[in-house]
Amino acid sequence: MKRQNRASRKIKRLFYFFLVAISVALLIIVQAKYFNVQKLLTNALVWVESLGSWAPVAFIVIYNLATVLFVPGALLTLGGGVIFGMIWGFIYVFIASTLGAIFAFLIGRYLSRHWVAKKIEGNTKFQAIDQSVAKEGFKIVLLTRLAPVFPFNLLNYAFGVTRVSFKDYCLGSVGMIPGTFMYVYLGSVVGDLAMITTANQSANPQAQTAQFIIHVLGAILTVAVTVYIARAAQKVLENG
Secondary structure, three states: OHHHHHHHHHHHHHHHHHHHHHHHHHHHHHHHHHOOHHHHHHHHHHHHHOOHHHHHHHHHHHHHHHHHOOOOOHHHHHHHHHHHHHHHHHHHHHHHHHHHHHHHHHHHHHHHHHHHHHHOOOOHHHHHHHHHHHHOHHHHHHHHHHOOOOOHHHHHHHHHOOOOOHHHHHHHHHHHHHHHHHHHHHHHHHOOHHHOOHHHHOOOHHHHHHHHHHHHHHHHHHHHHHHHHHHHHHHHHHHO
């Protein structure tokens, strides 16, 4: 009876995991094929701009939904700079991105974590990576947040299926501050929702400089965090 219950629970978890995976895949395909995501986000930002005092609330809600639904947040971050300016744009974007990241993390944790733990049970290398993330959670989350090359939306779900603590995950998310600052600044420099697409930004020298800095820092930090995680995992293997 107990074996049957365990088997039933495993089947249910497996079903939920594949349901989420298929839903995400379908969402990405539908977005790419049937929707112009850039246009939808631009229209949403224009609508937000027209809301007056309710604009920050609407912006944060839209940003949260975009984060959970794997919609790239760069355009929304730029839009935050255009609509609210440098200071308030930064504050609203940071609140929105942090809340969205927490929601995605919790979804990943409570829908997929147990399944992943079972799958890596017999794999020492994967276990080492998982343990290193648990032990060095704050540092690893911080470093990956600092590196804008890592896909923000995917990273939120990925951390949810690791052993990183919720506390370390939230505290490490302060690493989003530099990237958020740069993109909001870029949006405030552009100053027009119609001009925040990549093609239009290229006409602005300040925007070009900001983009160059973001890309260079992103490349450096990506190498740094990859080396750090590899070394942390190696230490776990050696001590284990």
